[in-house]
Amino acid sequence: MAEIVKLGFAPLVDCAIPVAAAEGGFASAEGIDLVLDRAPSWAALRDKLAFGRVEGAHILAPLALALHQGIAGVPATPLVVPVSLGLANNAITLSMELYERMVAAAPEVMAGPPGLRARALRPVIDADRAAGKPFLSFVTVFHFSCHHYELLKWLADGGIDGRSEVNIGVIAPPRMVESLAAGWIDGYCAGEPWNLRAVQRGVGQVVVTKADIRPDGLEKVLGLRADWAAADPDRTSALIRAIVKAADWCADPANRGDLARLLAEPRHVGLAADLIAETLAGAMPAPNRNRPDPADVGRLLAEMAAAGQLDLPVEQQEALTTVWRADLYDGAMA
Amino acid sequence: MANPEPNILIIDGNPDRAAVVERGLVESGWVRVSTIGPSVNLLARIQALAPDVIIIDLENPDRDTLEQMFQVSRVVQRPIAMFVDQSDSQMIHAAIEAGVSAYVVDGLRQDRIKPIVETAITRFNAFDRLRRERDEAQSKLQDRKQVEKAKGLLMKHRSLSEEDAYTLMRRTAMKQNRKLSDIAQSVITAFEMEL
Numbered sequence: 001m002a003e004i005v006k007l008g009f010a011p012l013v014d015c016a017i018p019v020a021a022a023e024g025g026f027a028s029a030e031g032i033d034l035v036l037d038r039a040p041s042w043a044a045l046r047d048k049l050a051f052g053r054v055e056g057a058h059i060l061a062p063l064a065l066a067l068h069q070g071i072a073g074v075p076a077t078p079l080v081v082p083v084s085l086g087l088a089n090n091a092i093t094l095s096m097e098l099y100e101r102m103v104a105a106a107p108e109v110m111a112g113p114p115g116l117r118a119r120a121l122r123p124v125i126d127a128d129r130a131a132g133k134p135f136l137s138f139v140t141v142f143h144f145s146c147h148h149y150e151l152l153k154w155l156a157d158g159g160i161d162g163r164s165e166v167n168i169g170v171i172a173p174p175r176m177v178e179s180l181a182a183g184w185i186d187g188y189c190a191g192e193p194w195n196l197r198a199v200q201r202g203v204g205q206v207v208v209t210k211a212d213i214r215p216d217g218l219e220k221v222l223g224l225r226a227d228w229a230a231a232d233p234d235r236t237s238a239l240i241r242a243i244v245k246a247a248d249w250c251a252d253p254a255n256r257g258d259l260a261r262l263l264a265e266p267r268h269v270g271l272a273a274d275l276i277a278e279t280l281a282g283a284m285p286a287p288n289r290n291r292p293d294p295a296d297v298g299r300l301l302a303e304m305a306a307a308g309q310l311d312l313p314v315e316q317q318e319a320l321t322t323v324w325r326a327d328l329y330d331g332a333m334a
Numbered sequence: 335m336a337n338p339e340p341n342i343l344i345i346d347g348n349p350d351r352a353a354v355v356e357r358g359l360v361e362s363g364w365v366r367v368s369t370i371g372p373s374v375n376l377l378a379r380i381q382a383l384a385p386d387v388i389i390i391d392l393e394n395p396d397r398d399t400l401e402q403m404f405q406v407s408r409v410v411q412r413p414i415a416m417f418v419d420q421s422d423s424q425m426i427h428a429a430i431e432a433g434v435s436a437y438v439v440d441g442l443r444q445d446r447i448k449p450i451v452e453t454a455i456t457r458f459n460a461f462d463r464l465r466r467e468r469d470e471a472q473s474k475l476q477d478r479k480q481v482e483k484a485k486g487l488l489m490k491h492r493s494l495s496e497e498d499a500y501t502l503m504r505r506t507a508m509k510q511n512r513k514l515s516d517i518a519q520s521v522i523t524a525f526e527m528e529l
Contacts, residue, residue: 040394051430142401168402172395
C-alpha cells in the first residue's frame with residue numbers, strides 16, 4: 001500500500017521538482033503516493049503547512065525559518081529542511097520611465113556593472129525629494145523571501161536604504177506586469193517569467209539579475225513538518241529520495257521539453273510551455289546542490305536581520321541551523 | 335469608542351460568494367459591511383474603508399499583499415491574522431476547511447470577532463454546497479441528454495422501440511457495472527465512428 005503524502009507548492013517554474021516527483025514516477029517508485037496541493041499565495045501555503053493540511057511544501061527558504069521561529073503570522077511550526085530545491089533566476093525589473101530617468105541622471109553608472117546600478121537611483125531619489133514627490137514604490141513576492149532581500153541588497157549596494165528611502169510592498173507575481181504598466185509601482189523583484197513578460201510587453205526593463213546580486217543565495221527548500229518527518233523515518237527517507245531523483249531528472253537538459261509541457265498544465269503553473277522552457281534553463285539547482293547546507297541558514301538569518309525581520313542572539317541563530325538537516329539527506333541517499 | 339459596530343470588509347475574487355457572505359452578515363445584524371474584488375491598488379482601497387475586520391478567501395493571492403502591508407504600514411491600523419490567536423483551534427480548522435481567512439485590528443475583543451468569523455464560515459460552506467448542487471444538477475441534465483441521444487441513435491439505426499433501446503442500455507450498464515450515461519456515451523461514440 002503506497003503511503004499518501006501531501007505537499008503544498010506555489011505555481012512557479014521552480015515547483016518543477018515536486019511536480020516531476022509526483023508525475024514522473026519517482027514517488028511511486030519509492031512507495032509514495034504524492035498528492036500535490038496548489039497554493040496561489042505564500043500565505044495560503046503557510047497556513048496549510050502550519051495547520052496540518054499538508055505534510056510539507058515547496059517553500060521560500062526564509063519563510064521556512066520564519067515559520068519555524070513563529071514570526072510568520074501563525075503559531076510556530078517546527079520544520080525540518082532535508083532538501084534544497086532551487087536557486088532560481090530572479091531579476092529586478094524597473095518601469096521604462098524610472099529606467100530612463102536613471103540613464104539620464106547617471107549614464108556612466110548605468111553602463112557599468114548591473115550590481116552597482118542602484119547608484120543611479122540616488123540622483124533620482126534626491127530630485128524627487130526636493131520636488132516633494134512621493135517615494136518610489138517597489139514590490140516583491142512576499143516579505144519573507146529572497147526576492148525581498150535581493151532588492152534590499154541591490155539598493156544598499158547603491159547606497160540606498162530600502163527601509164526608509166523607498167516603499168517596498170508585496171504583489172502576487174501574475175499582477176506585477178499590469179501594476180508596472182499602470183504606474184502603480186516603479187519596479188519589482190520577481191522570478192521568471194515575470195521579468196521576461198514586462199520586457200516583451202515593452203513596459204519594463206531588467207536592470208539587474210540575481211547572478212549580479214546574490215549569486216549563491218538559496219531560494220526554495222523542501223520544508224517538512226518536524227513531527228511528521230520524525231514519526232516514520234523510512235517514509236521520510238523515501239520522500240527525500242523521490243525528490244532528489246526528480247531533481248536530477250529536472251536538471252538534465254534532455255528532459256526540458258517534457259518538463260515544460262508538464263508544468264504548463266493549468267493544475268501546475270498554467271503558462272505557455274515555450275515561455276516555461278525559456279525560463280527553465282537557469283532555474284534548476286546544479287546537481288549536488290540539493291544537499292542542505294547549514295551555512296545557508298547563517299546567510300539567511302543575516303539577511304532577515306538586515307531587513308528588520310528577525311534579530312536573534314548568536315546561540316539562537318546556531319539553534320536554527322539545525323532546521324537544515326543534511327543528516328536526513330545523507331541517510332536517505334546512502 | 336464612538337462606534338461600537340465593527341467595520342467589516344470582505345475581499346473576494348468571486349462576487350457571488352462575496353454577496354452571499356455580505357447578506358449573511360447583514361442579516362445577522364452587522365450592517366457596516368463592504369466588499370471589494372481583486373484590486374491593483376489594494377492599499378488605497380483599504381485605507382479609505384478603514385476596516386476593523388477583513389474577511390478574505392484563504393486562497394486569494396492578495397493575502398500576501400495584505401500581510402506585507404500590515405507589517406510595515408504606518409497609515410493602516412495594523413490588523414493581525416486571526417490564526418495567530420490559537421485559543422479556538424476548532425474554529426481555526428473550520429475556517430481553513432471552509433477556505434476562510436480573517437484579519438482583525440489588534441485590540442478588538444475575541445468574543446466580538448468570533449461570531450463574525452463563524453457567520454462567514456457558515457456562508458462559505460453554504461455557497462460551496464449551492465455550487466456543488468448546481469454542478470450536480472447540470473451534470474445530471476447532461477447525462478439525461480446523452481441517454482436520450484443514444485436512445486435515438488439505437489431507435490433509428492437498429493430499428494428498436496424506445497423501450498427496447500432503453501432496456502438494452504440499462505442491461506448493458508448493469509452487466510458491465512457501469513453508469514447508464516457511460517454506456518450512452520459509448521453508444522454515441524460507436525455511431526460517430528461508423529458515420
